[in-house]
Amino acid sequence: MSKYVQYGIPSSWTKEFEIKGISTTTFKNTSNKNLIERYNISEDKVKFVKSRLKRKPIDGDTLQSLLERNRFVCCLCKGQKSDAYIIHHIEAYSISQDNNYYNLAVLCPNDHDLVHREGENLTNKIPKEQVEKAKINWEKEVEALNVAVASQSLEIGEVDFLNFNRILELYHQLYSNPPHTKYKDQLEELKALDNLGGISIDFLKNNNYNENSPFVFWGPAGSWALSLHYTDLFKQILSTLQFTDLDHLLSVKKIKNILSEEKFCFYAGGLYGKNPGKPGTNSEITHLYFHRRKFYVEWTFDTKYMISTSSYIRLSHRTEYLIYGKIRTIENRMINGKEYIYINIRPYLFGLALRTKTRRPSIHYRDKFTDEEN
Ligand SMILES: [Zn+2]
Structure with a gap:
């Protein structure tokens, strides 16, 4: 300049x-x-x-x-x-x-x-x-x-969550050719993939790891390649499928229009979360959420698809996520004595957002390690 x-x-x-x-x-x-x-x-x-x-x-x-x-x-x-x-x-x-x-x-x-x-x-x-x-x-x-632009090109600092089953399902809905990435050969050599492209249970057992945390084990043994493989598949999906900015949907009029159909959306910004505990011990459903005006938005997911120990920790920290999901339900619901338009989304993938918006009002966080906001 x-x-x-x-x-x-x-x-x-x-x-x-x-x-x-x-x-x-x-x-x-x-x-x-x-x-x-x-x-x-x-x-x-x-x-x-x-x-x-x-x-x-x-x-x-x-x-x-x-x-x-x-x-x-x-x-x-x-x-x-x-x-x-x-x-x-x-x-x-x-x-x-x-x-x-x-x-x-x-x-x-x-x-x-x-x-x-x-x-x-x-x-x-x-x-x-x-x-x-x-x-x-x-x-x-x-x-x-x-x-x-960042969401379309999967500009993510670090991926924290990858529901590989849902990514594969979506991939097969969109493409007829078998999933392929540059990590595939390496993973096949390790016998890490099953016939359907999922993670082989035998592979996890042989590596003395746990089905409840298929991505959390030593990187060189295959976990890095696995997470990069599914991230890359999701990137391919993004080149075909339009994910709408959730901000555009958060008006009553627009929400009514998508009531009947299932909708793919992304969100980039701070979220409240709950860290359910150590990875690998059990697979548990947890959530990320925020509320704004009439809306209460919640992403529910199984912690088994978190991909590292630090990603667990970040769930209850001051984290700004880029999160991709599919809207499952929209309904009126009483939460903490207040009526909201409740939107439930199931994520495919999320990680650290590199670009976010300055939103008003901004989301405030409580101290570290307290996992719920009232
Ligand atoms: Zn001018």
């Missing part, structure tokens, strides 16, 4: 300066005459850049985060008028000298002109409040887009 942008200079100009090999320091220390004659830069541009370079530059991290959260395009036209951008101060720099995140907005040169329109022709002037609002809304939209 060019240093010029930190001074509020349009991104479209920086390329010219880079090609001509003029750094911001050179620009500052070169006379206007030389810049115009030797470097062949227009006089208006020279004057504008010179005045901007007298400012305090915007902090690089702040700028990077602003640009990323705005997808590097104007928050007013979302890049429709131009790919170029300029960092705008919502409260004018001349008055505020405020380079903080909240005072900055990404605008295209065109909309930037409209915001700064002065004098007689104020008809199309864009008011400050409109910029502020546009920035907030666009950043929200970008967040949702990023999460949708």
Whole structure:
């Protein structure tokens, strides 16, 4: 990212300066005459850049985060008028000298002109409040887009849960060819798979491990390859099957539309959970959940499909998950004396979310090791 942008200079100009090999320091220390004659830069541009370079530059991290959260395009036209951008101060720099995140907005040169329109022709002037609002809304939209992209490509930090039986079932519904991944040969050599593509019970027994935790055993003995194999199969499923962002479904109107059918959805964000105890001792049903407004959403699952000891621990910690599942039931239900629209989902896979949304109200957690919120 060019240093010029930190001074509020349009991104479209920086390329010219880079090609001509003029750094911001050179620009500052070169006379206007030389810049115009030797470097062949227009006089208006020279004057504008010179005045901007007298400012305090915007902090690089702040700028990077602003640009990323705005997808590097104007928050007013979302890049429709131009790919170029300029960092705008919502409260004018001349008055505020405020380079903080909240005072900055990404605008295209065109909309930037409209915001700064002065004098007689104020008809199309864009008011400050409109910029502020546009920035907030666009950043929200970008967040949702990023999460949708991340979910489609299974951007997961670490997978915690893999219901391989349900993944296989779904795979067979979608494809006629037998499941294949780059781990398959290795797993067949270990005799880790049964005829149907599931995990062989004999294999688990021979390795002195337990059916109640088919993924929790020494990695090099095959557990890593098994979890990567099923994760990869699920990735293949995601390339065919659309999982809807649960946030889109959480309105009464939309929920009613999907009442009759089964629906695939994902959710990325903080969830409450319950850690039922040590892996391998027994297979137990537990849950992750949250409630928001009228809705109470619960994912119920068998702990036998947790894939590591740390994944057990995370169930009762401050964890932000990316979780894929299928809606099983939607009904009115009294929970803790309050009536909710209760949605039950059975997960296929979940793990650590790399991208989440800032939700209001955000989910608050209680201290570590307390597993229930009232
Ligand atoms: Zn624009």
